[in-house]
Amino acid sequence: MRIVVLVKPVPDPASAGERLGPDGRLDRAAVPAVVNGNDEYVLEAALKLIEAAGEGEITLLSMAPTTAPETLRKALAMGATRGVHVTDPALAGSCAVSTATVLAKALGELEFDMVFAGIDSSDGLGGIVPAAVAAHLGLPYLSYAARIEPDMSKRTVRVRRISATGYYLLEAPLPAVIGGTQALGEPRYPSLKGIMAARNKEIVTRSLADLGLDGASVGGAAVTTAVLDNRMPPARAATEIVRGTPAEGATRIVDFLAERRII
Amino acid sequence: MGPLWVVAEPGAEGGLARISAEAATLARDLGASTGRDVIGIVIASDPAAAATELATYLPVVWAIADPAAAEHAWSAVAAGRIAALLAPDGKDVPEAPDAILIGAGADGRDLAGAVSALSGLGVLVNATSVTWTDAGPSVEMSVFGGKLITNSGFTGGRGIITIRPNVTTAVAADAPGRVEPRSVAGAASLPAVKVVERVSEAGVQASIEEARIIVAGGRGVGGPDGFEMVEQLAEALGGAVGATRAAVDSGWIPYSQQIGQTGKIVKPELYLALGISGAIQHKVGMRTSGAIVAVNRDADAPIAEFADIFVVGDLFEVGNALLEQLRARSG
Ligand SMILES: Cc1cc2nc3c(=O)[nH]c(=O)nc-3n(C[C@H](O)[C@H](O)[C@H](O)COP(=O)(O)OP(=O)(O)OC[C@H]3O[C@@H](n4cnc5c(N)ncnc54)[C@H](O)[C@@H]3O)c2cc1C
Ligand SMILES: Nc1ncnc2c1ncn2[C@@H]1O[C@H](COP(=O)(O)O)[C@@H](O)[C@H]1O
Numbered sequence: 001m002r003i004v005v006l007v008k009p010v011p012d013p014a015s016a017g018e019r020l021g022p023d024g025r026l027d028r029a030a031v032p033a034v035v036n037g038n039d040e041y042v043l044e045a046a047l048k049l050i051e052a053a054g055e056g057e058i059t060l061l062s063m064a065p066t067t068a069p070e071t072l073r074k075a076l077a078m079g080a081t082r083g084v085h086v087t088d089p090a091l092a093g094s095c096a097v098s099t100a101t102v103l104a105k106a107l108g109e110l111e112f113d114m115v116f117a118g119i120d121s122s123d124g125l126g127g128i129v130p131a132a133v134a135a136h137l138g139l140p141y142l143s144y145a146a147r148i149e150p151d152m153s154k155r156t157v158r159v160r161r162i163s164a165t166g167y168y169l170l171e172a173p174l175p176a177v178i179g180g181t182q183a184l185g186e187p188r189y190p191s192l193k194g195i196m197a198a199r200n201k202e203i204v205t206r207s208l209a210d211l212g213l214d215g216a217s218v219g220g221a222a223v224t225t226a227v228l229d230n231r232m233p234p235a236r237a238a239t240e241i242v243r244g245t246p247a248e249g250a251t252r253i254v255d256f257l258a259e260r261r262i263i
Numbered sequence: 264m265g266p267l268w269v270v271a272e273p274g275a276e277g278g279l280a281r282i283s284a285e286a287a288t289l290a291r292d293l294g295a296s297t298g299r300d301v302i303g304i305v306i307a308s309d310p311a312a313a314a315t316e317l318a319t320y321l322p323v324v325w326a327i328a329d330p331a332a333a334e335h336a337w338s339a340v341a342a343g344r345i346a347a348l349l350a351p352d353g354k355d356v357p358e359a360p361d362a363i364l365i366g367a368g369a370d371g372r373d374l375a376g377a378v379s380a381l382s383g384l385g386v387l388v389n390a391t392s393v394t395w396t397d398a399g400p401s402v403e404m405s406v407f408g409g410k411l412i413t414n415s416g417f418t419g420g421r422g423i424i425t426i427r428p429n430v431t432t433a434v435a436a437d438a439p440g441r442v443e444p445r446s447v448a449g450a451a452s453l454p455a456v457k458v459v460e461r462v463s464e465a466g467v468q469a470s471i472e473e474a475r476i477i478v479a480g481g482r483g484v485g486g487p488d489g490f491e492m493v494e495q496l497a498e499a500l501g502g503a504v505g506a507t508r509a510a511v512d513s514g515w516i517p518y519s520q521q522i523g524q525t526g527k528i529v530k531p532e533l534y535l536a537l538g539i540s541g542a543i544q545h546k547v548g549m550r551t552s553g554a555i556v557a558v559n560r561d562a563d564a565p566i567a568e569f570a571d572i573f574v575v576g577d578l579f580e581v582g583n584a585l586l587e588q589l590r591a592r593s594g
Binding site: 011019020037038041095097100101122125127129130131134139142143146158164165166168169172183186223225227231233237240241243246250251253260262 | 275336338339342369372373374375376377379380381383384385386387388389396401404405406407408409410411412413414415416417418419422453454455456457458459460461462463464470476500508512518519521524525526532533535543544547551553554555556558562567568569570571572573574575576577580581583584585587588589592
């Protein structure tokens, strides 16, 4: 079983410093990058499937700045087989349309039964790349996965897609693209052995030219969206700390809700 | 000058999703202020009911019947139809829209991604408001977990916009519009994904993304029984139940109710947090709520830094007192 996991390095959401540079693009130097939270969940799901099958391999695919291999090492330490890192100066500032085009092109060079992606990313700018990648490749897209069950003998996959009232059971032939959620289950911590092994795992670097793409049709020169301006959200008023009996606390809440016309 | 299209996501039992009514209202206002036509689009195996409902908000609704939508995931079916409507060399292709609006729910996002790939149009996601400039739409979004508000545009002047739930109130038009059945020639097709089964699960509650009031419980609630307090308060306030990952991972409440980085991002008028510390990964999902009220027995919990009211105390004691007072008010 061959699974490609799309891994997006994102600014660490636990840091306070995310900001845009003067060009309106994310200032990537300002904040350390981490693997997008949802990508760790889909990687975990991929690892479990390979373990259960007793065979297979996982390739990480990332389109990211030159610093990405540091971020990818952690995912390799969790147990992925190898990494493919697409990087090119022309890709700086890419929008989702370019990202999907480039990832789809890079996937065209890989062999896989399934492509896993996170359902969205914590920078709050996305959630559309996986569906776009699937459309480019002409592959079925199964999204909001809470469970992924491939049947390699029938070459199909079943996915539980979270719905408003429960779930939908989806089925499609392989190969397929799957967008997964946290409901897939908690990602493992890399073991010491895994961390050691990751140092020697291969990360292949691919440029736009390697993929047969040119910097005029994708990347920073071909953006479809641009930030016009940005501002900090209005500061919240200072917190009112209420101490006293439970009844006094409750009274203050009720009065506050009435003041705000919420009740 | 092109029109605005509003694509309706499928709602429960063939009806209109509330988020689509909100997107339609937003588009109608935008159309009125910029002099653009607004067209609603419903794609379903039987689009009649949703189309009639959408026409209460918009002057014109195209009803596109596609039998494939009955037993297949909606977004691939709908994306093929929308792409065909946009096809530059297609037959009977309507005037190209300046913006395609859709709710930022699961189906809306899937559709936006697929249509973007098929058409090359850019996408701006989770809009909190949309205005118009000389260069086309200007879309306000909240990014980095609410740390920054941006306005963005499309370099080509047109694109796809997903609208966050609850940023506008759905208001019907003065007079209902007309529904026009429409067939789409040469639908660009994406591989279909079969829906084998639709399963309803007990314990899944009202959608937190659409709720105006959320009462959320964290690890401090202590267990599934403790969530009864959260549920009773939600009921008394007419709100939905939310949770932290700690509560979800403990199996006290389904993942559908989780708020935060890997859960849902919500913006209710009131967020009442019980036994929640306010970790950054939770905060990014709720920090833009209108009012934040927290009950926590630890006065040093991080949520004290961004709540409007922070009651130091036991959530069960304060919760019971609150229930009593709320019931006294309404009774
Ligand atoms: C990649 C990643 C993604 C994550 N995504 C999310 C996410 O989407 N959503 C999310 O919520 N978290 C997420 N987390 C987890 C997050 O870091 C916190 O662990 C989690 O939010 C803590 O939940 P909590 O506030 O319920 O629990 P705790 O932090 O344990 O807080 C419990 C609070 O309850 C109080 N308390 C206890 N008993 C009582 C009582 N009787 N009365 C009053 N107060 C009481 C305590 O004082 C404490 O402040 C994520 C973490 C990671 C690493
Ligand atoms: N630059 C990228 N490199 C690799 N994977 C990506 C990239 N951008 C997005 N993805 C994948 O698509 C998912 C959703 O991303 P987004 O649409 O940007 O929110 C991520 O969780 C990744 O799995």
